[in-house]
Amino acid sequence: MSPLEIVAVVVSFAGIWLTARRRMLCWPVNLLACALYAKLFLDVRLYADMVLQGAFGIAILYGWLAWLRGVRDSGVVAVAPLPARQAVAGLAIGAIAAASFGWLTSRYTDAALPWMDATLSSFSLVAQYWTARRHAESWLLWIIVDVTYVGMFIVKALWLTAGLYAAITLLAVLGYRQWRRGARRGRHAPA
8 A cells, every 4th residue: 555545535525425426526526536646557467557547638638528418507517318329339449459459468568467457447438428428328348347447456466456445336326326316306407
């Protein structure tokens, strides 16, 4: 457990909590968390997750802009439904990216857990995109990914980060409930 990991955990927890609450402040906080974790993952040779942080940085900027368009007068971000076709497409893209990046990192790097790392990174990007598009279903994918991340971080002896991801899993459950409630209220709110 390093000082960098401690700070990254605190900032990440705050960012996920703000995201679950549908608050715009989540975006700059999550951007800082990405930078901190990029350095940490470089240090422990989880290269796919390091690259993922850069991709998350781009996705965070996209999400920030997308959420600006989805803010209601109340200041709360509106939740949008995820069409089944887009869900299937997102999962297929995640699987293709996982296989591609897993093959590359297993063949050309000294990555510690290339296939698991690539799979979790790929599906994290799908979940991040769905979050940016304001789909409550993003939280279901986050739950699956985060539970698996807990195991990977335990294997890598990143105990504090494993604990963070266990807590993030609970926040994802909370986020899903709150976003579903927000979606139901949004259907009954005047346009």
